[in-house]
Amino acid sequence: MASSSVTGLAKGEIKNSVTVRGSKVENKSLGFALKLTDFKVSFYPSGEPKDYVSDVEVLENGKSVLQKSIRVNHPLSYKGVNIYQSSYGSNPAFVLDVGGERVELGLGGVYKKGNLHLMAVRYEKSVHNFGPGILMAYVQENGQPQTSWFLKDVPRLREREILGTTVRLEDIREEFYTGLEVSRDPGVWVVWFGFALILFGLYVNFFLYHRRIYLVEVSKGVLIAGTALKNKEGFKEEFEKLKGRLGCS
Amino acid sequence: MLVSNEILAIVTFLYLFLFFGHLVYFATKSEKVLTFVWVALYVTFGLHTVGLVARWVESYRFSMGHAPLSNFYESLIFYGWCISLTVISMKKRLRFPLLTMFACLIALGFMGYASFSSSVDKKIQPLIPALQSNWLHIHVFTCFIAYASFAVSFLAGLFSIFNWKRVMPSEETLEELNYRSVMVGFPMLSAGILTGAVWAHYAWGSYWSWDPKETWSLITWIFYALFLHARFARGWKGRRIALLSIIGFASVIFTYFGVNFILSGLHSYGAA
Numbered sequence: 001m002a003s004s005s006v007t008g009l010a011k012g013e014i015k016n017s018v019t020v021r022g023s024k025v026e027n028k029s030l031g032f033a034l035k036l037t038d039f040k041v042s043f044y045p046s047g048e049p050k051d052y053v054s055d056v057e058v059l060e061n062g063k064s065v066l067q068k069s070i071r072v073n074h075p076l077s078y079k080g081v082n083i084y085q086s087s088y089g090s091n092p093a094f095v096l097d098v099g100g101e102r103v104e105l106g107l108g109g110v111y112k113k114g115n116l117h118l119m120a121v122r123y124e125k126s127v128h129n130f131g132p133g134i135l136m137a138y139v140q141e142n143g144q145p146q147t148s149w150f151l152k153d154v155p156r157l158r159e160r161e162i163l164g165t166t167v168r169l170e171d172i173r174e175e176f177y178t179g180l181e182v183s184r185d186p187g188v189w190v191v192w193f194g195f196a197l198i199l200f201g202l203y204v205n206f207f208l209y210h211r212r213i214y215l216v217e218v219s220k221g222v223l224i225a226g227t228a229l230k231n232k233e234g235f236k237e238e239f240e241k242l243k244g245r246l247g248c249s
Numbered sequence: 250m251l252v253s254n255e256i257l258a259i260v261t262f263l264y265l266f267l268f269f270g271h272l273v274y275f276a277t278k279s280e281k282v283l284t285f286v287w288v289a290l291y292v293t294f295g296l297h298t299v300g301l302v303a304r305w306v307e308s309y310r311f312s313m314g315h316a317p318l319s320n321f322y323e324s325l326i327f328y329g330w331c332i333s334l335t336v337i338s339m340k341k342r343l344r345f346p347l348l349t350m351f352a353c354l355i356a357l358g359f360m361g362y363a364s365f366s367s368s369v370d371k372k373i374q375p376l377i378p379a380l381q382s383n384w385l386h387i388h389v390f391t392c393f394i395a396y397a398s399f400a401v402s403f404l405a406g407l408f409s410i411f412n413w414k415r416v417m418p419s420e421e422t423l424e425e426l427n428y429r430s431v432m433v434g435f436p437m438l439s440a441g442i443l444t445g446a447v448w449a450h451y452a453w454g455s456y457w458s459w460d461p462k463e464t465w466s467l468i469t470w471i472f473y474a475l476f477l478h479a480r481f482a483r484g485w486k487g488r489r490i491a492l493l494s495i496i497g498f499a500s501v502i503f504t505y506f507g508v509n510f511i512l513s514g515l516h517s518y519g520a521a
Contacts, residue, residue, distance in 0.1 A: 004454060044375045052378055072378035073452045084454035085378075181454040191456065195443045202436040233425050 004183030006086055009036040010175065014059065018182045030182070031079055033059040037067075039178040041088060052085050054178040070180065080184055087179030092123045094134055095171040097159075106175070115139075116163050121147065123172075130154050132172050138162050211235055213242070222246075253304035253317075254371055257326055258364045260300055263293040264329075264357035271350035275416060283346060290349065294333045301330060304373065313375045318389040321509065322371050325363035327389070328505075329356040331397035339401070339429070345418045348426070351404045384448035392441035392466075398434030399473070399494075399501045402427050406494030409487065424486060427494055435473045442466055465504040472497050 005018045005028075016033040020026055038055040051071060058066040058078055070076045075084040096103045096111075098118070103111050111118040122135035131153030140146050141163060150169040151157040159168035211228040224243060228235035270286040304317040304326075317323040336352040363369055376385075405427035408417060417423075445463070446456035457463060476493045479485040485493070 046375070048375055049377055050375065073382040075451060075454065082454060084452070086453060183454045188450070192447070195447070199436065199440055199443065202439055206432045206436060 004181060004185075006179055006181050008089070008177050008179050009034070009039075009054070010091070010177040011036055011039055013177075030081055032065075032081075033062075034083070034180075035059055035064075036178060039088070039176050041176055052088055052178070054085055054180065056083070080186055082183050082185065084181040084183070085178070086181035088176055089179065090174040090176045092134075093173045093175040094120055094123075094169065095173060097166075097168040097170050099165040099167075102170075115141075116165055118162070118167065127151055130157075133157075134169065134172070136167070209235070211238075213239075251304070251307055251371070251373070253300050253307055254364070256296060256300035256303055257360065260293060260297045260329075261357065261360040261364045263289070263296065264353050264360055267293060267353040268350060268357060271346055271353065274346055275350075286346070286349070287340075290333070290337065290353070294330075294337060297326075297330050297333060301326065308373045311373055311375075313373060315376050315380075316386055317373075318385060319376055319380055320370065320374050322363050322369050324389070324393070324505075325359045325369070327393055328396060329359040329363075331393045332356045332359075332400055335394070335397040335401055335430070335433075339426075345422070347408060347413075347416050347418070348401070348404060351407075352401065355400055355404075379452050382448060382452065384444060384451070388441060388444045388448055391437050391444060395434045395437035395441055396501055396505060398430045398437060399498050401430040402434065402494040403498035403501075405430065406491035406498075409491040410495070420487065424490070427490065428480065431473060431476060431494070435470075435477060438466070438470055438473065442470060461508045462504065465500070465508050469497070469500040469504050472500050 005020045007015060007018045009015060012035070014033050014035045015030070017027050017029045020028050035057040036054060037057055038053075040051070040053045040055075042050045042053075044050045054070045056068060056070055056076065057064045058068075058076075066078060068076050070083055070085050072085045075082050077083075091106060094105045094109075096105060096118075098111065098113070098116075101113075105111060105118075105120045107120055107123055109120055117139045119137045120134050121137045123132075124134075125132050127133035127149060130151050133149050133151040135147055135149055137145060137147045148160060149157065150160065150167075152169055152172055159166055161167070209228055209230040211226060214223070214225040216223040216225070224246065226235065226239045226242075267286060267289055270282065270289060274282040274286060301317055304323070305315075308314055308317070318327060332352050332355055336349050339348075363371075405423045409420065409423045409427070418426075442463075445466075449458065450456040472493075476490070476497055479493060480490060
């Protein structure tokens with residue numbers, strides 16, 4: 001049975017099963033693990049996409065057995081599983097400076113150090129027209145949760161002191177992730193054979209035709225006659241040629 | 250400015266010239282004029298081919314290097330080329346000037362639209378990742394030969410409906426022409442759809458995704474299958490088969506243009 005699903009992988013992520021949505025949703029094991037080592041998107045100067053490349057590693061029992069770049073039109077085939085470059089997307093990644101330490105957080109990511117608990121809970125591309133910002137949640141000294149916005153383009157709102165530590169939003173980057181279509185289709189050769197059969201059948205049906213040619217001995221010589229069910233014009237031509245070769249009138 | 254665009258603009262004028270050449274033939278009924286028209290058609294087709302090859306070569310200058318089969322402008326030019334190719338290859342069996350005249354008119358329409366409409370982008374564009382495949386050539390070629398054959402079938406249907414006196418070939422010749430063109434078009438469309446399916450399998454992992462172009466090409470395919478069935482199993486002839494070939498071509502045109510302009514999907518390269 002053919003089955004397929006689309007799965008997203010971020011750089012460094014490893015997956016050994018995919019969620020298949022059919023009549024029921026189920027988790028299917030791949031039989032191996034797939035690791036995304038790198039994902040690159042390149043564009044033409046006009047802004048059109050040029051190439052999507054997912055560099056992947058196939059892992060068996062934690063050991064790398066195969067490395068390949070999956071591109072559109074160049075899928076990876078391993079143990080009956082085909083993996084195609086299907087889509088891509090991006091998630092924001094926040095680069096923070098927490099008391100001199102460089103920290104990278106994704107959306108929902110948590111940073112803990114001592115009694116300092118930080119979590120990036122919300123991201124907006126534009127906060128009241130002041131540019132991109134993230135909403136950070138932290139725990140106050142009295143144990144109460146508190147949130148505040150960090151805006152990248154507003155210097156005054158870029159850094160804040162939380163529990164005595166200076167937290168500064170350095171940058172907001174876009175982390176690309178790849179969308180891979182994973183499918184198992186052991187019957188594909190039957191389909192290809194069917195395609196070939198259709199084309200062959202059309203050829204036979206349209207370009208080959210039955211014809212009957214009669215040669216009857218009569219008193220004055222030989223009578224030649226012919227009949228065809230299809231392609232009558234073509235047969236007429238062929239018949240005339242045959243007559244010519246036999247030297248008939 | 251691209252050299253190929255210049256050549257193809259000249260080719261457009263040559264099709265216009267060919268159309269008038271045919272009119273001169275119908276006015277004078279001189280065989281000499283007809284011979285001249287045929288020579289001019291060969292020259293036009295030759296230059297058309299040169300234009301396509303020049304565009305292919307020029308695409309390397311922009312370090313893209315792909316066959317001119319990738320955007321709407323290129324598809325219009327290629328459609329015109331396929332129509333010329335079809336009438337030229339049919340010449341041996343079915344030559345009558347009314348067909349070549351209208352074929353030139355259709356080619357002129359596509360070429361003129363491609364060359365002189367401001368809404369058609371004439372630049373050589375790079376290939377998006379999905380199109381970077383050798384399946385592109387065979388898929389587009391088979392589809393457009395099918396489209397061109399169906400255009401000829403449409404003309405045969407049109408002639409048989411209007412039945413112009415004096416310039417018309419016999420009803421049998423028209424039926425033969427109609428049947429022969431569908432006989433080429435139908436297997437070619439089948440091959441086009443199937444190569445597209447194989448390509449989609451390698452590009453996206455599924456051979457059929459009910460994209461509007463796929464759906465409409467299937468509708469067109471079923472329609473021409475019915476056409477052949479009506480002819481063979483039901484013995485339809487004359488007006489009825491002529492009407493079918495006209496409706497069938499409307500479906501082809503919708504598959505080609507309508508899907509690009511109205512419905513968007515995997516094949517909407519023509520959309521502005």
